[in-house]
Amino acid sequence: MGFWVHTSLSFTAIALLHLLVLVSGRKANGARRRSETGTSDFFNGRWVLDESYPLYHPATCPFIEREFSCEKNGRADQDYTKYRWQPHDSNLQRFDGKEFLEKFRGKSIMFVGDSLSRNQWQSLTCLLHSAVPTAKYNVTRVEDVSNFEFTDYGVKVMLDRNVYLVDTVREEIGRVLKLDSIEGGKLWKGIDTLVFNTWHWWNRRGPSQPWDFIEVGGKIIKDMDRILAFEKALTTWGQWVNTNIDPAKTKVFFQGISPSHYNGTDWGEPRARTCVGQKEPLLGSTYPGGLPPALGVLKSALSKITKPVTLLDITNLSLLRKDGHPSIYGLGGRTGMDCSHWCLCGVPDTWNEILYNFLL
Numbered sequence: 124m125g126f127w128v129h130t131s132l133s134f135t136a137i138a139l140l141h142l143l144v145l146v147s148g149r150k151a152n153g154a155r156r157r158s159e160t161g162t163s164d165f166f167n168g169r170w171v172l173d174e175s176y177p178l179y180h181p182a183t184c185p186f187i188e189r190e191f192s193c194e195k196n197g198r199a200d201q202d203y204t205k206y207r208w209q210p211h212d213s214n215l216q217r218f219d220g221k222e223f224l225e226k227f228r229g230k231s232i233m234f235v236g237d238s239l240s241r242n243q244w245q246s247l248t249c250l251l252h253s254a255v256p257t258a259k260y261n262v263t264r265v266e267d268v269s270n271f272e273f274t275d276y277g278v279k280v281m282l283d284r285n286v287y288l289v290d291t292v293r294e295e296i297g298r299v300l301k302l303d304s305i306e307g308g309k310l311w312k313g314i315d316t317l318v319f320n321t322w323h324w325w326n327r328r329g330p331s332q333p334w335d336f337i338e339v340g341g342k343i344i345k346d347m348d349r350i351l352a353f354e355k356a357l358t359t360w361g362q363w364v365n366t367n368i369d370p371a372k373t374k375v376f377f378q379g380i381s382p383s384h385y386n387g388t389d390w391g392e393p394r395a396r397t398c399v400g401q402k403e404p405l406l407g408s409t410y411p412g413g414l415p416p417a418l419g420v421l422k423s424a425l426s427k428i429t430k431p432v433t434l435l436d437i438t439n440l441s442l443l444r445k446d447g448h449p450s451i452y453g454l455g456g457r458t459g460m461d462c463s464h465w466c467l468c469g470v471p472d473t474w475n476e477i478l479y480n481f482l483l
């Protein structure tokens with residue numbers, strides 16, 4: 124793959140050595156940090172049917188957006204809500220919303236990214252509200268930032284809609300996607316826990332592409348290799364993290380690449396053109412279609428950041444969940460076909476359960 128050759132050639136030997144030291148250092152305080160207490164790797168595992176799930180019933184969460192309200196939109200099967208993620212060599216602690224609110228008293232968590240971030244943000248607000256339904260809450264929105272505040276606890280669960288992390292600016296020539304500029308980061312300062320995500324919008328073309336030009340390295344261009352653009356933006360974001368994050372105050376996570384299911388060949392069912400009608404996950408630990416190439420780019424970009432960033436490596440476990448999407452029970456209803464977002468309750472609750480285990 125030309126891309127990899129390009130990136131590896133652009134390193135000097137010293138940078139590579141530096142990188143190796145950082146990667147091994149990060150492993151020690153990342154996913155393997157809690158190995159003393161029996162936690163080693165949350166992301167390798169399998170899905171098991173567990174009748175004590177879901178963690179909440181959708182009816183106890185009145186504010187789930189229509190886009191994710193599969194049951195309300197007519198989805199009748201229930202099993203997809205009852206799978207629990209079981210790591211191979213550790214156990215996840217069950218999400219406890221009351222404990223979360225107590226421990227997080229006076230603190231803020233912000234999801235930054237596209238609609239997959241909104242999916243995870245809604246899941247967390249449901250997990251918390253259904254655990255303590257009498258706790259007062261107040262939802263406000265100022266421009267792109269939504270704030271779901273549990274006022275009795277002073278806990279803010281926030282969402283900043285920012286699909287590229289780097290800036291898109293309206294200029295005389297048109298809308299410019301600036302790969303080296305990250306002014307939007309001013310909204311992320313002072314937050315206690317940040318969970319970033321970007322990927323799905325990098326492949327947009329035509330009318331749904333929200334920019335006309337790309338600015339990179341001081342040049343304005345019409346377009347470029349999208350994977351390379353994604354990598355440049357992640358580098359800019361990584362520099363923002365290095366410059367602005369005080370690890371004593373703020374924990375930084377990256378959501379990882381949330382996979383879509385539009386081609387049954389990927390899960391060994393070549394006749395399936397979409398995810399519609401899928402009622403159970405793949406029950407093993409491997410996904411025949413393999414991992415999306417963007418994940419490799421993301422991992423490489425994360426390995427170059429000097430401040431601690433934890434990858435919520437949800438790609439593998441979500442790939443197995445061809446049954447977790449709204450399909451015809453999403454925003455578009457019977458005429459839509461959403462195999463990108465996730466039903467709530469559902470898969471993002473597991474992402475948050477893993478996040479909770481990191482934050483405990």
Ligand SMILES: *[C@@H]1O[C@H](CO)[C@@H](O)[C@H](O)[C@H]1NC(C)=O
Nearest residue numbers: 259260261262263264272274
């Ligand atoms: C909700 O938040 C808004 C904006 O911060 C504030 O003006 C309002 O008083 C809050 N309401 C409650 C019930 O706390």
Ligand SMILES: *[C@@H]1O[C@H](CO)[C@@H](O)[C@H](O)[C@H]1NC(C)=O
Nearest residue numbers: 385386387388389393396412
């Ligand atoms: C599904 O994926 C397979 C294997 O990558 C590919 O050959 C096929 O063309 C794809 N089908 C569609 C409808 O995109």
Ligand SMILES: *[C@@H]1O[C@H](CO)[C@@H](O)[C@H](O)[C@H]1NC(C)=O
Nearest residue numbers: 167168408409410413414439
């Ligand atoms: C996912 O994780 C399993 C181990 O749990 C591994 O065998 C597999 O290769 C990983 N990747 C994919 C795409 O399945």
